[in-house]
Amino acid sequence: MIVRYCRENEREVSKKIWLDTFRDSEEYIDWYMESVHRNENNLFILENNEIVGMLYENPYEIKILNRIEKSIYMVAVAIENQYRGEGYFKKLMEESLRNLKSQGIGIVFLHPVSSEIYKRFGFIYGSNVEKYTCQLKEIPVKTKKYKIIEISEKNNLKDLVKIYNKYMENCNISMIKDEENLKKLFEETSADGGKTYGIACEDGKLQGYFTYTMDGEDIFIKELAFENKNAFETMMWFFKTFENYYKNLQIITYEGSQLNLYLDREEILRKEVVPQIQFRILNIKEYLENIYILLNKDEEFILKIKDRLFSDECYRISRGEAEKIETENYHVEISIETLTQLITGYLNIEEALKLEKINILDEEKLFLLKKIKPQRKSFFNQFF
Structure with a gap:
């Protein structure tokens, strides 16, 4: 398997995969190819030099936690009909996320046809309408x-x-x-x-x-x-x-x-x-520093983030700072999905605790977690 970006004269391949997979009209797809498609955003997966699947990594700016930052909207993830169930989808998604993380992209989002499809890659709902x-x-x-x-x-x-x-x-x-x-x-x-x-x-x-x-x-x-x-x-x-x-x-x-x-x-x-x-956080450190800005100078704790796609990481959290450290001793453990929902405001700490999404190893640190109080309102209604 080879994963690479679209080259010149390959746009028609994307159009064919789109027509074969989704219900959009040819007029709509033609508009997309003319107005939105960029070779550098169109990722392909190939087998024996044949393109068997694709996705788009469309760049946007979003407002999150009162900051503006670059993000990626993942669109039109599709594998040709005859190649489904052979691992191409998994390989394509993993390569895309690893590449985006290496580029410094902090968060990726998508509009899933089914929530289960992308959960194994760390995506979780973070916005309702x-x-x-x-x-x-x-x-x-x-x-x-x-x-x-x-x-x-x-x-x-x-x-x-x-x-x-x-x-x-x-x-x-x-x-x-x-x-x-x-x-x-x-x-x-x-x-x-x-x-x-x-x-x-x-x-x-x-x-x-x-x-x-x-x-x-x-x-x-x-x-x-x-x-x-x-x-x-x-x-x-x-x-x-x-x-x-x-x-x-x-x-x-x-x-x-x-x-x-x-x-x-x-x-x-x-x-x-x-x-x-659904969202997928890639830059953990940046978001941790932002949500814990309200800690007092002498307050800190160690947080372990579990991640099925990337390796687990531990951070020492203090006022406006998150230092990645190597340790087996930590106070709180959560998944990347739970962190995503706390940051987006989809869950608050009390709800996450009731849902047993937080593992507290040191009860004395619980009051520090409760200092996360993001707004709950959000709105993502992007179509392209």
């Missing part, structure tokens, strides 16, 4: 408060970035989006047969945006951001106008958004919290 559903005919909004406008790259994208950032400001973890990222989101929506609109006051000032696709009887809002109740009601009024053509509306947004409270009849929007994104 709120999924709201309703029937279009039930939407109680009867008047349009603002204007619905088409999004123009020339005069709208900067304002939309500001709206997105404000909408995401209370999230512990979120994607960093600039004008180019939003532009690609809107292009991706169009390639998927959808549309994007803005919401604006009479003076033209933008108050929000939404991007959506349609499938059968359903309309799916892929992303939205808005500044006030009138903007959200205008959005809902817009979708109500489709009630003679479509039946259901589905909205995905961040956990804790409370979208149902923006309607006078809050029971109309039925809410479900759904796990969405």
Whole structure:
């Protein structure tokens, strides 16, 4: 087996594997190959000089623990049908993660079709979304408060970035989006047969945006951001106008958004919290130093991190510092998966203890662990 990156004139191979594996349309895949594909991000696995599988390592900036850092979104992991079950998937994933770790990438994330697939590589859920559903005919909004406008790259994208950032400001973890990222989101929506609109006051000032696709009887809002109740009601009024053509509306947004409270009849929007994104921490030291910044100067303990893919590691944790050490004596033991969920805020210490995810060898150090208090809100809804 050989693992290497895509070379010139091999993009069509990626397209073929994608078509053979996933349900996306050829129009969508063509857009991806033209707008997102980069040879240096497209990893192949080969047997006897034949490409048998691939994945994409798409680079993004994320906000995590109030810092901005580079990350990788792992997309389109696929093995050709006739080669499945022969170890190529495992080899491809392990080589990718080892390579990314050597490059200094701190965290990798993906949107799994099944949570079990990636657990053996240290991935674990770290971000939920709120999924709201309703029937279009039930939407109680009867008047349009603002204007619905088409999004123009020339005069709208900067304002939309500001709206997105404000909408995401209370999230512990979120994607960093600039004008180019939003532009690609809107292009991706169009390639998927959808549309994007803005919401604006009479003076033209933008108050929000939404991007959506349609499938059968359903309309799916892929992303939205808005500044006030009138903007959200205008959005809902817009979708109500489709009630003679479509039946259901589905909205995905961040956990804790409370979208149902923006309607006078809050029971109309039925809410479900759904796990969405799995994470895999690669740079343990950096995250440990950040989450234990609140320790006092004289407080420290030794933490062992168990990792099935990489070797287990021990760290001496003190105020804002994590020193990797070689020792058989440690106070607390956790897995890389549990550390990931503590850092992302998916679990707090009390929950992890109840779930028996923390092995305490020195009870006197337990109060130090409880100083981890990250926010719980996060939002990752990336599609490419």
